[in-house]
Amino acid sequence: MKKMFFLLVLTFFSSATWAKVNVITTTSDLAALVAEIGVDKVSVTSLTKGTRDPHYAQAKPSMIRKVFRADLLVVIGAEMEVGWLPALMRSSRNSKVSPGKAGYLDVSEFIELKGKTSARVTRDMGDVHAAGNPHYWLDPANGILMAKAITERLIKLDASNAPSYRENFNTFKEKLEKKIIQWKSDLHGFSGQKIIAYHTSLLYLANAFNFDVRGYVEPKPGLSPSASHLNQLIETIKSENIRYLLMEPYYETRSAQLLKRKSGVNYIVIPQSVGAKPNIKTYFDLFDGIVNALKAVEK
Amino acid sequence: MKLKQSLTLFLSIGIGINSAMCFAQSASMDLQKNKNPMDIGISALFATGGASKGNSTIANLQGGGHDPSKIGFTLQNLELTLGGAVDPFFDAQSNIIMLLNDEGEAILEIEEAYLLTKQLPSGLQIKAGQFYTEFGRQNKMHPHTWAFVDQPIVLSRLLGGDGLRSQGAQVSWLSPLPWYAEIFFGFQNAKGATGNSFLSAGHGHDDHADEGAEEETSEYPINGLEDFLYSARWLNGLDFNENVSANLGFSGVWGPNANGTGTENDLRTAIYGADLYLKWQAENSSRGYPFVAWHTEYLFRRYEEIEEDVFTRKDSGWFSQLSYGFKPGWIAGLRLEMADSNEEDEHAIDADERFRTALNLTWLPTEFSKIRLQYNYDDAHHVGEAVHLVWLQFEYNLGSHAAHVF
Numbered sequence: 001m002k003k004m005f006f007l008l009v010l011t012f013f014s015s016a017t018w019a020k021v022n023v024i025t026t027t028s029d030l031a032a033l034v035a036e037i038g039v040d041k042v043s044v045t046s047l048t049k050g051t052r053d054p055h056y057a058q059a060k061p062s063m064i065r066k067v068f069r070a071d072l073l074v075v076i077g078a079e080m081e082v083g084w085l086p087a088l089m090r091s092s093r094n095s096k097v098s099p100g101k102a103g104y105l106d107v108s109e110f111i112e113l114k115g116k117t118s119a120r121v122t123r124d125m126g127d128v129h130a131a132g133n134p135h136y137w138l139d140p141a142n143g144i145l146m147a148k149a150i151t152e153r154l155i156k157l158d159a160s161n162a163p164s165y166r167e168n169f170n171t172f173k174e175k176l177e178k179k180i181i182q183w184k185s186d187l188h189g190f191s192g193q194k195i196i197a198y199h200t201s202l203l204y205l206a207n208a209f210n211f212d213v214r215g216y217v218e219p220k221p222g223l224s225p226s227a228s229h230l231n232q233l234i235e236t237i238k239s240e241n242i243r244y245l246l247m248e249p250y251y252e253t254r255s256a257q258l259l260k261r262k263s264g265v266n267y268i269v270i271p272q273s274v275g276a277k278p279n280i281k282t283y284f285d286l287f288d289g290i291v292n293a294l295k296a297v298e299k
Numbered sequence: 300m301k302l303k304q305s306l307t308l309f310l311s312i313g314i315g316i317n318s319a320m321c322f323a324q325s326a327s328m329d330l331q332k333n334k335n336p337m338d339i340g341i342s343a344l345f346a347t348g349g350a351s352k353g354n355s356t357i358a359n360l361q362g363g364g365h366d367p368s369k370i371g372f373t374l375q376n377l378e379l380t381l382g383g384a385v386d387p388f389f390d391a392q393s394n395i396i397m398l399l400n401d402e403g404e405a406i407l408e409i410e411e412a413y414l415l416t417k418q419l420p421s422g423l424q425i426k427a428g429q430f431y432t433e434f435g436r437q438n439k440m441h442p443h444t445w446a447f448v449d450q451p452i453v454l455s456r457l458l459g460g461d462g463l464r465s466q467g468a469q470v471s472w473l474s475p476l477p478w479y480a481e482i483f484f485g486f487q488n489a490k491g492a493t494g495n496s497f498l499s500a501g502h503g504h505d506d507h508a509d510e511g512a513e514e515e516t517s518e519y520p521i522n523g524l525e526d527f528l529y530s531a532r533w534l535n536g537l538d539f540n541e542n543v544s545a546n547l548g549f550s551g552v553w554g555p556n557a558n559g560t561g562t563e564n565d566l567r568t569a570i571y572g573a574d575l576y577l578k579w580q581a582e583n584s585s586r587g588y589p590f591v592a593w594h595t596e597y598l599f600r601r602y603e604e605i606e607e608d609v610f611t612r613k614d615s616g617w618f619s620q621l622s623y624g625f626k627p628g629w630i631a632g633l634r635l636e637m638a639d640s641n642e643e644d645e646h647a648i649d650a651d652e653r654f655r656t657a658l659n660l661t662w663l664p665t666e667f668s669k670i671r672l673q674y675n676y677d678d679a680h681h682v683g684e685a686v687h688l689v690w691l692q693f694e695y696n697l698g699s700h701a702a703h704v705f
Contacts, residue, residue: 049541049582051582051583051584052580052583052584053584053585053586053587055586056584056585056586056587056703057703058587058703058704058705059702059703059704059705060536060538060544060705061479061481061534061535061536061544061546061705062478062479062536062537062538062544064473064479064481064536065473065478065479065536068422068473082700083666083700083701083702083703084702084703084704086338086702087702087703087704090390090415093416093417093419093422093423093424093473095387095417095418098387098417123665123667126665222586222665223664223665224627224628249583250583250584250585251585252585252626252627
């Protein structure tokens with residue numbers, strides 16, 4: 001009996017020593033990157049699905065439970081989660097993952113954000129984030145910076161597995177660098193092309209692949225398109241001979257169909273996040289998916 | 300208060316808010332530099348409408364302290380929210396409400412003002428201050444977050460027109476069960492205008508309060524622990540799949556009531572409730588739409604009264620409401636509700652048999668504004684005929700971002 005008890009205690013302690021780092025991320029893209037670096041040393045769960053706009057998530061009770069049990073909380077930052085994360089953190093009572101602690105990682109701090117403004121931002125402008133545009137994961141070069149920030153934080157929290165995290169990061173970085181070259185050559189035909197985007201979320205993607213964004217379907221970020229704005233857009237598309245409209249799968253397609261009918265512009269629904277489509281499971285799949293969607297229209 | 304005086308008071312409150320808003324802007328600028336982490340916001344809720352009966356009837360039908368209750372315009376509530384992290388140990392929130400009563404006088408309310416712990420171990424959290432009692436789902440929701448213009452009948456009757464809230468403390472425990480399960484225990488004063496069903500028998504606001512109840516409240520002697528409110532709630536959260544989630548809760552609150560004041564009798568009130576909230580959100584949702592949400596609550600009260608002998612009044616009621624967000628920014632709503640009591644006087648305003656149904660359409664141009672049109676069909680026994688009411692509601696929010704809570 002004593003022996004059994006001893007064994008039990010031993011199992012408990014050994015499992016505690018070998019317990020995986022429990023990482024919770026706000027988005028599926030962050031979860032995919034954590035999985036690349038953590039592999040078998042972490043367990044990772046995203047609070048939101050890639051099929052939805054992470055701006056408009058709700059603090060669900062199941063999320064409270066997840067954050068309560070987290071060792072590390074990884075967030076996009078730059079006001080992306082401003083609508084739901086503060087309320088969630090208040091209910092989750094996990095001081096390990098509060099801002100300023102090692103268990104809280106705001107990845108936007110490691111990225112050169114675009115669209116930052118020191119001018120006064122009012123809500124008259126729609127959903128404008130003075131801290132910068134938060135859709136930075138859509139530039140694959142930022143994927144390396146994001147993965148690096150995650151790697152460093154995992155090492156800080158779980159030093160015993162540092163060599164493994166470093167190795168995984170190097171593997172990831174090499175593969176991503178090669179893939180970026182390939183994606184850029186695949187999309188060579190799009191370089192310099194004038195496009196229309198649905199929302200301001202494609203700023204980083206456009207920058208990475210040199211698209212020239214000439215207008216948005218939304219009159220102001222976060223506002224539904226009006227008839228007069230769409231008419232104006234039709235004029236722009238015709239006069240500037242714009243061939244492509246890029247949009248995320250969660251937006252309505254009625255406006256895009258109308259624009260196509262009236263101006264001949266091709267609208268392309270691109271996956272914006274890991275998990276946007278069932279076959280997009282990794283950060284590499286995400287850009288493969290975007291490249292394939294674009295190339296399918298080009299042909 | 301004369302109209303001119305009340306105007307002056309309201310204007311000075313308005314100036315106060317304006318300066319608070321200037322502060323809000325500078326605060327939000329500072330927030331980016333992480334200097335002054337306080338959230339400041341103001342939310343204003345107005346309504347206008349009319350009905351097939353006059354104001355004297357409508358005032359009795361619209362039992363909520365913030366319900367529009369007259370033909371014409373109503374400022375339902377102007378809420379100033381101040382909140383944030385106090386230090387590494389506490390968060391705090393204060394909600395200060397101003398409204399105008401039927402005479403145009405400004406009324407100030409401390410809706411909530413509480414501390415919340417952040418560092419307690421084992422999933423424990425303590426809330427202390429002035430706060431809404433954890434009872435059901437709707438009780439602690441602030442009026443501007445409601446899916447309808449007015450408060451459900453059974454809540455006005457049993458928990459009070461302003462919702463059940465008081466000063467006290469509450470401890471909650473997030474259980475280690477494999478689903479979200481949280482238990483709340485509350486200990487609060489039973490006195491005060493918002494202790495309806497307990498030591499305040501009247502409604503929260505001056506214009507509704509009945510004088511007798513106020514006296515009963517002030518005369519009731521507080522002798523010990525038996526003269527406080529005790530509440531308990533068990534809340535469960537379940538995800539059936541990625542698109543369907545639910546909350547299921549059970550609540551109870553116990554305390555003294557003022558009816559036995561001055562007699563030998565120690566009269567008690569007990570209220571029990573069950574609530575269910577079910578929400579479906581589309582796989583590819585944009586701005587959170589489309590969605591369908593179904594919210595139902597049932598409440599039951601045992602309320603001891605003294606007539607010739609001690610008599611236990613039993614009141615109950617339910618409401619069930621469906622919200623369908625059919626495209627971004629657009630929500631259609633349907634609410635059904637019933638309330639009844641074993642009170643012998645079938646024409647008692649707060650105890651008659653009553654059925655009400657409401658239909659509404661809400662447009663939210665952005666997360667910060669809202670316009671809502673609502674129709675109520677109200678069949679109250681005390682009126683004797685069905686009353687038709689139409690309300691148009693308008694809301695704006697300035698300052699810090701309101702939370703998207705499930």
